[in-house]
Amino acid sequence: xxKAQLRAWIGLGSNLEDPLAQVSxxxxxxxxxxxxxxxxxxxxxxxxxxxxxxxxxxINAVAALDTRLEPEALLDALQAxxxxxxxxxxxHWGPRTLxxxxxxxxxxVISTPRLxxxxxxxxxxxxxxxxxxxxEPELILPDGRPLNTLLQxxxxxxxxxxxx
Numbered sequence: 001x002x003k004a005q006l007r008a009w010i011g012l013g014s015n016l017e018d019p020l021a022q023v024s025x026x027x028x029x030x031x032x033x034x035x036x037x038x039x040x041x042x043x044x045x046x047x048x049x050x051x052x053x054x055x056x057x058x059i060n061a062v063a064a065l066d067t068r069l070e071p072e073a074l075l076d077a078l079q080a081x082x083x084x085x086x087x088x089x090x091x092h093w094g095p096r097t098l099x100x101x102x103x104x105x106x107x108x109v110i111s112t113p114r115l116x117x118x119x120x121x122x123x124x125x126x127x128x129x130x131x132x133x134x135x136e137p138e139l140i141l142p143d144g145r146p147l148n149t150l151l152q153x154x155x156x157x158x159x160x161x162x163x164x
Contacts, residue, residue: 006106019059035068042131062131
């Protein structure tokens with residue numbers, strides 16, 4: 001018996017080595033994941049950096065994947081894509097060539113040493129919530145909170161849509 005498909009939401013971000021190309025390429029690479037379909041992708045957004053000062057701006061997007069991969073297998077696949085982009089983890093919230101975050105995995109709540117879903121900071125970040133709302137404005141988080149309520153407390157601010 002095969003595992004049922006679930007909708008997983010992935011946050012993408014880059015602020016090094018041609019961030020626009022990094023995120024665009026990663027969106028194409030998500031299409032190649034086994035047992036997974038790229039169902040939708042948001043526009044690309046420019047956002048201010050979070051973390052240490054002096055970083056370049058980020059390019060961000062959100063992707064919807066329909067997948068049969070288990071959560072940690074999906075995490076492994078996302079981290080493999082990051083490694084193909086030569087992601088280096090030196091500084092917490094520091095600059096990076098590519099960051100792929102598993103934001104939501106169906107309506108599941110997951111807490112393991114390797115994975116926290118929903119993503120711990122997603123409800124505080126305009127560069128996650130606004131692209132997510134572009135794709136699924138009526139989304140309800142696993143804890144019952146509607147996405148549109150979260151948007152009321154997370155202003156667009158300097159977040160800027162730059163392309164479809």
